[in-house]
Amino acid sequence: MRLLLGSVSGMATTTIKVPVELRDRINHDARERGVTAAGLIEGLLDAYERRQRMEAFGRAVRRADVTYWDEFRSWDVTLADGPDDE
Numbered sequence: 001m002r003l004l005l006g007s008v009s010g011m012a013t014t015t016i017k018v019p020v021e022l023r024d025r026i027n028h029d030a031r032e033r034g035v036t037a038a039g040l041i042e043g044l045l046d047a048y049e050r051r052q053r054m055e056a057f058g059r060a061v062r063r064a065d066v067t068y069w070d071e072f073r074s075w076d077v078t079l080a081d082g083p084d085d086e
Helices: 022-033 037-063 067-080
Strands: 001-003 012-017
Touching: 022 037
Parallel strands: none
Antiparallel strands: 001 012
16 A cells, blocks of 8 residues: 655655555554644654664763763863853
8 A cells, every 4th residue: 555645845745655554553643643644754753763862862971981071070060150250
């Protein structure tokens, strides 16, 4: 079965082949949320990509060494002092 993804602000459309059951799930969930099938897919993909970025950030933070955290704390203290008024 094909799923037609609608036009958004004059953007081109395309058709993708998906199983009938998946098409029906997409259309059902889109109707429940009051969005188009394309809007549902876009929202789900945006959320997935954001989660991927956050997980990558988390991995980077967990790999940070002591030198990084020492510098981080010194900047944290410096910024907490507030702007120079002099």
